[in-house]
Structures are given as structure tokens and as C-alpha cells.
Amino acid sequence: MARAVLQTLLRAVYPPRCLSCGEMVETDFGLCGACWRDTPFVAGLTCDACGLPLPGDSDRAELCDDCLSVPRPWEQGRAALVYRDTARRLVLALKHGDRHDIARPAAEWMARQTRPVVTEGMIAVPVPLHLRRMLKRRYNQSALLGQALAGHLGLDWCADALVRAQATPSLDGKSKEERFALLAGRIAVNPRRADRIAGRPVLIVDDVMTSGATLGAAAEACLAAGASRVCVTVLARVGKDA
Template sequence: MQSPWVQRTLAIIYPPRCLGCGGLVENTMGLCGDCWRDTSFIAGLTCGKCGTPLPGESDTGETCDDCLRISRPWGAGRSVFQYRGTGRKLVLALKHGDQHDIVGPAAIWMARAARELMENDTLIIPVPLHPWRLLKRRYNQSGLLANALAKRTGHQFCGDALMRVRHTESLDGKNRDARFATLTNAITANPKRAAMIEGRNILIVDDVMTSGATLAAATEACFTAKAAEVRVVALARVGKDT
């Protein structure tokens, strides 16, 4: 651990910057006022399956229109913010810009969003990348988020519990049906880790939830490996107005 003197010295040499715009901020884990206001953090009434914000108030669990139309194999889901504005910028910077300093704050936000989804024996795992895509990108952004979330919450983490056994084309621009068709049988449990999944409560982590096809494929792989319960959390949720 760095001494306070070292930390103060580094802060003078490398003053903390906003994760969104790069402007000066008070600490290394923050957003400036403008970027914070431009990040659509999800609060209040939300869908219990995907975490998308819902209008009004309710004392009971509610489900959004998408999750009413589409069968969700997981039990419950949460998302941190909507995929727009600064939230979208943060996801893209992590996914394609090697901006890994986003992971720490993201883990704090995800821990708050998913606190009701985690039990004592919860195993936290990421949505996997195909080896070819992992080789090209050099890291799995969902793996970074899942690992940081596990450290933050004290739960067990397994980065290779699931595998992409079929290389799929990019889902960008595809409609809901095409996304589900593309992901069919593309994800399976890693035979070497199946014993870790069996009988466990699983929390699957992804960076973005759009149609839910990827998370559905990952969930089904967990249930095939005899998971007891599966829940999901995404950093960002794509909404109808994005």
C-alpha cells in the first residue's frame, strides 16, 4: 500500500481526471459534475429482470415490456446506467479504448446495483469472449468488471467458467431475433469448471445488455452445468430511445 506522502506526491504529478471527459476532479474514482449529470444512472422503480428504469412507483416487483415479451432464463437482473450520454462513452472507452481505470468505479456502482442479487455462496463469472476475439482485444472487459466486483464484494470469481465455443459475428446492428439466433449454442460451461457451477448461485456480469441474447445463452449454459440459480448484472442497459 502506498504511503500518504507517495499518494500526495502522485496526485501533484498526476492530478486525478474525470473518467468521462478527462477534466480535473477531486479524486481518481470520479466524474466531473457535467459528466455525472450526463450519466443516466438507474434508480427508483426498475424492471426486476433487466434493471431498465420504469415510470411510476410500486411496492411489488415489476417487469418491463421487453421482459414480458421475451422469456428470460435468469431469475433477476440489474443494470447500473442507461447506454447513452457519458454512460455510453464509458462503456466504449473500456471496451475499445483500453481505459481500464473505469473498472474500479464501475465495480462500486455494480456492487450497489446488484447487492440484492448476491448471497453468501454466489459465484461471480463474466460473459466469455471467443478466443479469437480475446486475442484481438487482449482482454475481456466483462472479465475485468466481474473480477473487480468479486473483490469489492468478497465473493468468489471464476474468469473461465464459461466458454465461447463458436465464433460469432458482431451483434452490432442486428435486431432481437437475429441476436438470439446468432448466440444459439455459442456458449457452454467450461468442463474444467463445471464442478464450481453445480449447485451454486451464479451472478453473470456483462458490460452491456441490449436484447439479452448473450446473457440468455450464458444463463442456459450455467443451468446445463446444474447451477442452482442464475442472476445477471450489466454495467449499461440499452433502452428503446438509444
């Protein structure tokens, strides 16, 4: 009873607000009607390698143009949102705005799309930040998403399985070729965690996929360390119109 009274008082002082615009909503960690309608959730036929929505229907695995032209080192990939509108605002708030509260509902959205690629013994690992960027930002948004997602999917979780030993410049504005060149060999398996990767399936978690260069470098590192298979999942996939 005391807990119920406390929750009632908290709701009176801090009513639930929309994750995106701040308008009052009925439940915690939700979106108002307008922001929900403006959020491009992935549904229907999607690219089996990156999760990008595809037109039409199919009874087999299909690939988008990007994944047909750039072979992916991972087996399957999923995305919860298309990176535009409300999705873009949520990603940027999580990544640069200290909005840790977004990770919880975002992981639920990711879990719905990712569950079909989960296999027995799979371990979830986040795309790492370089130490200098980690100290500046104080948190890794991919790790926030990954830990919550692992909980939803019942997966083993290792926050420091991958390391980025060399810093890379911002990839914003870089071409696809530049992104791949900058990321080549920059991500490796943490030697202290190599036994957590070898011989088992790995799910790599990130916030956004643009060209796939970062996820590709992470997947190659896992495979080099003996992972039996690698899949990837992201909160948002950048489309051609983003």
C-alpha cells in the same frame, strides 16, 4: 510518511481527472460535475429481470415490455446505468479503448444495484469472449468488471467458468431475432470448471445488455451445468431510446 509524500508527488505530477472528459477532479476514479449530471444512473423502480428503469412506483417486482415479451432464463437482473450519454462513452472506452481504470468505479456502481440479488454461496462469472477476439482485444472487459464486482460483494469468482467455443459476428445492427439465433448454443460451461457451477447460484456479469441474447445463452449454459439459480448484472442497459 514516505508513502504520503509519494502520493503527494504523484498527485502533483498526475492530478486526478474525470473518467469521461479528462477534466481535473478532487478524487481518483471520479466524474466531474458536468459528466456526473450527464450520467444516467439507474434509480427508483426498475425491471426485476434486466434493471431497466420503469415509471411510477410499485410494492412488487415488475417487468419491462421486453422482459414480458421475451422470457428470461435467469431469475433477476440489475444494471447500474442506462446506455446513453456519458454511460455510453464510458462503456465504449472500457470495451474498445483500453480504459481498464473505468472498471473499478463501474464495479462500485454495479455493486449498489446488484447487492439485493446476491445469495449465499453465489459465484460471479463473466460473459466470455471467443479466443480470436480475446487475442485481438487483449482483455475481456466483462472479466475486469466481474472481478472488481466480486471483490465489492464478497463473492467467489471464476474468470474462465464459461467459454465461447464458436466465434460470432458483431451483433451491432442485428435485430433481436438475429441476435438470439446467432448466440444459440454458442456459450458453454468450461468442463474444467463445471464443479464450480453445479449446485450453486451464479451471477453472470457483462458490460451491456441489449436484447439479452448473450446473457440468455450464458444463463442457459449455467443452468444446463446444474446451477441452482442464475442472476445477471450489467454496467449498462440499452433502452428503447438508445
